[in-house]
Amino acid sequence: MHPPGADTVLVRHGDINTKSTSVKRYMEGLLVEHLEALMADRSVPGSVVREWNRPRIETTEGAVADALDAATDTFGVVSASPCVTVEPAFEPIVDALAEIAPEAYDGGSFAVDARRADKDLPFTSQELAKAGGTAIWEAVEDAFDPTVDLDDPDHTFGVEVRSDAAYLYTDTVAGPGGLPLGSQAPMVALISGGIDSPVAAYEVMRRGSPIVPVYVALGEYGGPDHEARAIETVRSLARYAPTRDLTVYRVPGGDTVSHLAETMEQGRMLSLRRFFYRIAEHVAAKTDAQGIVTGEALGQKSSQTAQNLAVTSRATDLPIHRPLLAMDKETIVERARNIGTYRDSTIPAGCNRIAPDRVETNGRVEQLLAVEPDDLYERAASATSEATLIDPRGR
Numbered sequence: 001m002h003p004p005g006a007d008t009v010l011v012r013h014g015d016i017n018t019k020s021t022s023v024k025r026y027m028e029g030l031l032v033e034h035l036e037a038l039m040a041d042r043s044v045p046g047s048v049v050r051e052w053n054r055p056r057i058e059t060t061e062g063a064v065a066d067a068l069d070a071a072t073d074t075f076g077v078v079s080a081s082p083c084v085t086v087e088p089a090f091e092p093i094v095d096a097l098a099e100i101a102p103e104a105y106d107g108g109s110f111a112v113d114a115r116r117a118d119k120d121l122p123f124t125s126q127e128l129a130k131a132g133g134t135a136i137w138e139a140v141e142d143a144f145d146p147t148v149d150l151d152d153p154d155h156t157f158g159v160e161v162r163s164d165a166a167y168l169y170t171d172t173v174a175g176p177g178g179l180p181l182g183s184q185a186p187m188v189a190l191i192s193g194g195i196d197s198p199v200a201a202y203e204v205m206r207r208g209s210p211i212v213p214v215y216v217a218l219g220e221y222g223g224p225d226h227e228a229r230a231i232e233t234v235r236s237l238a239r240y241a242p243t244r245d246l247t248v249y250r251v252p253g254g255d256t257v258s259h260l261a262e263t264m265e266q267g268r269m270l271s272l273r274r275f276f277y278r279i280a281e282h283v284a285a286k287t288d289a290q291g292i293v294t295g296e297a298l299g300q301k302s303s304q305t306a307q308n309l310a311v312t313s314r315a316t317d318l319p320i321h322r323p324l325l326a327m328d329k330e331t332i333v334e335r336a337r338n339i340g341t342y343r344d345s346t347i348p349a350g351c352n353r354i355a356p357d358r359v360e361t362n363g364r365v366e367q368l369l370a371v372e373p374d375d376l377y378e379r380a381a382s383a384t385s386e387a388t389l390i391d392p393r394g395r
């Protein structure tokens, strides 16, 4: 909940703090740039003040909830707190805590977490916490039976005192964490539109890599709804990256999928993955992307057993990143819901089944190469050259 009168959002980052001063300065700059872009994209009024270590958003009381959402959708942000701003002096801070308390406290234990960025202030954090705690107690004791618990309180009243202002908050909302978008090289994300691949793409974006989305159209095994679903998931991801071009490479793969279905029984699904990776490699070469991201998870499907991943991965020299490798489906679904791609991914796509009745779980590369079409890689190159570009934001 926001303290009444909150018009500022304190923004905290995490991994950026482990960097050297110059890298940290660069990454903080990127984070602020993206936060500003997210606010502009969502028409949130206000500005981001770039203060060393702790940027903040100055906005209006009416827009503080939207500013908080923008902050907690920005990669690199660990948490954010809406706060009221008061004069950085002992009495005004204590008075403001007493004023906030009846709105923010509804019973149970509480604590005051006071910090001073400016160590020259004429009071200590402990003195402030003690006087603030007493003021809060007195403000609520008629209506409640308050207790103080410094280790695990039900309510925390946060106070950050800096040289120009003090910030008071009662809520800390988690952000995505990770690193600012653009702090790592781009990667090609193979997006099927299913539940897993958009989450995998989000995970590398969260660690700083912009994505180049690639969707392989499956012809009679896919269809317009399948394709629309994939584009929709990219559109949802684009909300997190307003400064980035998320144009989808739509690669026509229908002929090859049909050919694999007609000519291969065992290993068909493995060759199809190899075809995808090869396409991704070609797109990476065009876009200077440094890796391939997929939504594969160990053992989730027959094509994702440890043996089969070893066989399929041999199709490319580029590293294949599988951020979901060790995640359970339930966790992935929860993640998809949280990032807002689940609904798109569960739009009925009405596609035909490509998998054969008897699936391969223990592929061997030599055996696969003996039955795989000799021209599989040429097919991938030629399909990529026929790719069309789809801007998901333009739909």
Ligand SMILES: Nc1ncnc2c1ncn2[C@@H]1O[C@H](COP(=O)(O)OP(=O)(O)OP(=O)(O)O)[C@@H](O)[C@H]1O
Binding pocket: 189, 190, 191, 192, 193, 194, 195, 196, 197, 198, 214, 215, 216, 217, 218, 276, 293, 294, 295, 296, 297, 300, 301, 303
């Ligand atoms: N038509 C497609 N176009 C682009 N990439 C695809 C396509 N189909 C699958 N992929 C990629 O291959 C991975 C494995 O696909 P598969 O259908 O076996 O797995 P999945 O775990 O169900 O993934 P998803 O839920 O993303 O469809 C996907 O996560 C995705 O990265």
